Amino acid sequence: MFISLVSIPQGGTWLTASPEILLEKVTPQASGQDDSCRFRTIALAGTTDYSDDVRWSEKNIREQRYVATYMMETLEHFSADIVEDGPYTTRAANLAHLRSDFTFRLADAHHLGSLLHALHPSPAVCGLPKHDAFNFILRNESVPRRYYSGFQGPLDAGGMTHLYVSLRCMSIHDNRYCLYAGGGLLSDSDEESEWNETEAKLNTMRNVLE
DSSP states (O other): OEEEEEEETTTEEEEEEEOOEEEEEOOHHHHSSOOTTEEEEEEEEEEEEOOTTOOOOHHHHHHHHHHHHHHHHHHTTTOSOEEEEEEEEEEETTEEEEEEEEEEEOSOTTOHHHHHHHHSSOTTTSOSSHHHHHHHHHHHOSSOOTTTTSEESOOOTTSOOEEEEOOSEEEEETTEEEEEOOOOOOTTOOHHHHHHHHHHHHHHHHHHHO
């Protein structure tokens, strides 16, 4: 988990707890080889309550595969050296997610802006087709997302890069706390189940407040 507390005059105070890596530079110590231009991203989608014997529904499997396929097709425009690992079950607090890891080498790591623009927003927070879904969200979502579903973290092409998608956020203003989370909708989604999943994502922060 990437856990951060940020306070800036332009945006206020935010607490974020995110399990989703957007872009991370691989350190030589982690791989034992020349990783001067090697990076990692993940496809994280599908959510259920964590247990020792997690069973994934077909809906969750398809949801994660949409994201993983998008990540691979996007990375192929930037690298010919991509390794995919997964999907596998990973834990984030009281929840389980399906995750695939993508490790890839860039010929030039000093132009990460184009890569970030292509990777984000992923189908996990935007939908497909990307541009149509993005415009639909702008027209129809009734609550501004603000920093929710954006990304944050240190960015340095020549040094440390650890960017995470801003999921499970809480904005803090005086004695008011506004929590943000969401779920992925497919054609066969059950509305009540999706709502319950979204509430479950907020339980850790709600429990702290209680």
